[in-house]
Amino acid sequence: MTFWNEGEPVSDAAAPDGPIETRWERHKFSAKLVNPANRRKLTVIVVGTGLAGGSAAATLAEAGYRVRSYCYQDSPRRAHSIAAQGGINAAKNYRNDGDSIYRLFYDTVKGGDFRARESNVYRLAQVSVNIIDQCVAQGVPFAREYGGLLDNRSFGGTQVSRTFYARGQTGQQLLLGAYQAMERQIALGTIEMNARHEMLELIIVDGRARGVVVRDLVTGEITTDFADAVVLASGGYGNVFFLSTNAKGCNVTASWRAHRKGALFANPCYTQIHPTCIPESGTHQSKLTLMSESLRNDGRVWVPLARGDSRKPGDIPEAERDYYLERIYPSFGNLVPRDIASRAAKNVCDEGRGVGPGGLGVYLDFADAIERLGRHTVEEKYGNLFEMYQRITGEDPYEVPMRIYPAVHYTMGGLWVDYDLQSTIPGLFVIGEANFSDHGANRLGASALMQGLADGYFVLPNTINNYLAAGPFEKLSADHAEVVAARTSVEDRLAKLLAVDGDRTVDSFHRELGHIMWEYCGMERTEEGLTKAIGLIRGLRDDFWTRVKVPGTGEQLNQNLEKAGRVADFFELAELMCIDALHRGESAGGHFRAESQTPDGEALRHDDEFSYVAAWEYGDVPTLHKEQLDFEYVHPSTRSYK
């Protein structure tokens, strides 16, 4: 059976060349500008108000564009970004520990297992330093040292301390900064904020993205909105696995609708499984909780040396413990990158040395840190995380080690964008977790906040001018044929979901889909398993469209209807993820193909065959377009953290 076709290669026409240090400066200089008086004649729709969308909306409005923002929560402040705990990277080198823009660039390209673009990553590292200044100026309360300088800690995959943080609530504090900047523009009338509205379709006219179809989630009213450009900042799709650390509402609908209309979807199989989450406690559960990677600065990961050792952790003497990350990876120890730490946890559990119910857990132990630093210091650094752990598990991590296990956390794949963050649909820009751009096959900790804010505050506001300089575009009205077609397709789909009137809940389908994905497209993937998963997903999807029960109507607040639409899109995405994972017959970062591993069980890349971005075109049989990756500065090598 043919699961995919191969099409023409895709290339990044906006990619700059020349010395990497000057690419972004030269690119910005060569871009067209829009005169301030003309900016108010141009409108931009921004879907999403997380760190990426919030920062972009505020900056574009500050520059003088008219912005209309959408989010499905009741306030922009509730975007999933608020959950981010551990910190944000920046190459400030405040610690004088050898950090630099070049080192952040190097760490990120290597951390992504040589599957990201060098130019994008270098720009990210350059812009990282501006982000911190911007946020400090907004009043974001980053942690400080005694002398007043901003404090730093380390995250996985680095040997320097470059992570800025606000206790375990960094995302919340950064989002409040972006939100305030947005609110200022809302008050000035330059941003029109539409909370509790869900984008359900993209409107394309004459080949350009020109608007969106949205549903008012309170009244059910369907409306259309037009602009000169559309920005998607709609976040990641980890919830395709049902259980993940993402907010329950996170979904792929905005990106998937754009994909169905022609935007290529890149590297969908690159999923990040985070090593330190609270283990699943039973089948009733609908959400998993992250314990921030920052905890690995001081917590030590271990399991008993012997299989099936069921003694309490305190009864197991030092000599009978295996601090396996410190043993296998002495240079990076507990701070190896997430893909490596997650696989190592899986391996020790597979060996029968896991702890807790079902043997699916490892210890994260703070006893040494408490002895070395004192309880008070540990409390100051991680207090809210410890409290969260205790509330969920009923165990006190100051007294007994935390139990942790890997869980789905982040998606490196997303809509394909060029260096300007423009998708393959002219006028459709994609920023933050929704695009695929900078992390390759594995994202390093504290780099998502950096990328989202780099995109929103600094990159997009520069690159979008080049596109908008050709505007304003033709004025549209609701009776334009393309607009009517987009709107009708939304109405028909909602009516179809309501009409099934079957006997199974949306959640039961979502949970089953998640099981399939975790089993066959999770931490370890095989050709046989992926092929089986595609068959299972197709069968379950057919079942969904004949048996799903969506109570209520479309003309009211109806969360089952919202979920049904999102799960329907997850089914299609899940199939593409498995096809992408199947076609990539190598292991790279978070994508571990059991058939492709080194003798000691590490991921084995095949650079000669797979050194490309896989950009997929929508179709009954999807078409693969390859974007070749070239490495001039950080030459691909075996990624070792030993």
Ligand SMILES: Cc1cc2nc3c(=O)[nH]c(=O)nc-3n(C[C@H](O)[C@H](O)[C@H](O)COP(=O)(O)OP(=O)(O)OC[C@H]3O[C@@H](n4cnc5c(N)ncnc54)[C@H](O)[C@@H]3O)c2cc1C
């Ligand atoms: C528990 C947790 C902790 C994390 N900690 C860190 C950390 O310490 N450091 C780090 O770098 N990263 C961290 N991350 C990752 C990081 O938080 C996310 O990658 C990042 O916040 C994503 O930001 P975003 O703006 O792209 O999307 P989001 O914050 O997910 O925002 C998406 C927005 O899009 C809107 N939206 C989506 N679809 C639609 C639609 N169809 N119509 C209308 N609106 C829509 C939503 O309403 C929302 O406003 C963490 C992630 C998790 C889950």
